[in-house]
Amino acid sequence: MVTSPESSLIEPIRSAELESLFAGLPVAAFFATQLIHDAPLSAEEAGFIEDAVPGRKAEFATGRACARAAIAALGRSAPTIPVGEGRQPLWPEGITAAITHTRREGREFVAATAAWNDSGRLGVGIDAEVIQPLKDGVRDMLLVAEEIEMVEDLPADERDEGAIRVFSAKEAFFKAQYALTASWVGFGDMRLSGLDGSGELLETGALPALIVIERPILFRQVARDGLVISGVAVRRGPAP
Numbered sequence: 606m607v608t609s610p611e612s613s614l615i616e617p618i619r620s621a622e623l624e625s626l627f628a629g630l631p632v633a634a635f636f637a638t639q640l641i642h643d644a645p646l647s648a649e650e651a652g653f654i655e656d657a658v659p660g661r662k663a664e665f666a667t668g669r670a671c672a673r674a675a676i677a678a679l680g681r682s683a684p685t686i687p688v689g690e691g692r693q694p695l696w697p698e699g700i701t702a703a704i705t706h707t708r709r710e711g712r713e714f715v716a717a718t719a720a721w722n723d724s725g726r727l728g729v730g731i732d733a734e735v736i737q738p739l740k741d742g743v744r745d746m747l748l749v750a751e752e753i754e755m756v757e758d759l760p761a762d763e764r765d766e767g768a769i770r771v772f773s774a775k776e777a778f779f780k781a782q783y784a785l786t787a788s789w790v791g792f793g794d795m796r797l798s799g800l801d802g803s804g805e806l807l808e809t810g811a812l813p814a815l816i817v818i819e820r821p822i823l824f825r826q827v828a829r830d831g832l833v834i835s836g837v838a839v840r841r842g843p844a845p
């Protein structure tokens with residue numbers, strides 16, 4: 606491990622609220638509200654991030670500190686979490702997990718969730734986004750027509766949050782499905798059934814990569830402290 610001489614006083618915190626985003630699945634979830642600049646990285650992990658700016662290094666290290674804490678809470682350890690070809694973290698055998706970080710105006714939020722995955726059939730995703738207005742062009746890229754309609758039906762002061770709910774659930778889903786399919790899914794490929802904190806992610810058209818995933822694909826989210834945080838778990842169905 607590459608450690609700094611001074612040890613950090615900041616530790617990831619376990620969160621029952623984040624764990625509840627996974628609807629009864631026994632996950633462990635941890636978060637940090639400050640970057641843990643001296644969070645230890647393995648030499649392998651440090652190699653993946655050596656050319657990054659200090660803020661990105663700290664974000665990467667804090668995400669791994671949260672993930673290691675979550676994996677430790679399941680009774681396992683993850684001395685190194687390498688980076689895969691799709692930028693995805695590579696988890697220890699028998700574990701699936703996900704990391705998110707977000708930052709705006711000096712506020713940090715980093716979190717990770719982990720679950721047992723003995724069968725290799727489970728993928729989990731977590732995503733946190735700051736509630737802020739999306740430019741029209743960006744909104745139209747991230748939301749499909751039905752979602753834009755749902756957002757426009759909300760009272761004016763809830764529309765920014767509504768659009769961010771869509772964005773966040775889709776990114777959580779992307780991470781969860783990637784663990785099983787290693788495939789790209791675009792923002793236009795899926796839509797949310799609703800904007801009130803839980804529901805289903807539905808395909809907008811047939812996407813062969815997702816055939817292996819069981820339906821329904823459920824999401825849950827919380828909105829608090831200016832953030833939307835989403836959780837999605839997906840399972841690979843039995844082979845046809």
Ligand SMILES: CC(C)(COP(=O)(O)OP(=O)(O)OC[C@H]1O[C@@H](n2cnc3c(N)ncnc32)[C@H](O)[C@@H]1OP(=O)(O)O)[C@@H](O)C(=O)NCCC(=O)NCCS
Pocket residue numbers: 664665668691692693694703704705706707731732733775776777778779780781783784790791792794795
């Ligand atoms: C990969 C992606 C979802 C990450 O989300 P983000 O909001 O940019 O960033 P977050 O801070 O929430 O998450 C970053 C973490 O995601 C993880 N991640 C990156 N690529 C990943 C992948 N292919 N699969 C799973 N996790 C991935 C990493 O842990 C990364 O943190 P790290 O580099 O410090 O380890 C996003 O960059 C992306 O490519 N989105 C487009 C695809 C998409 O979301 N489609 C919608 C489908 S409905």
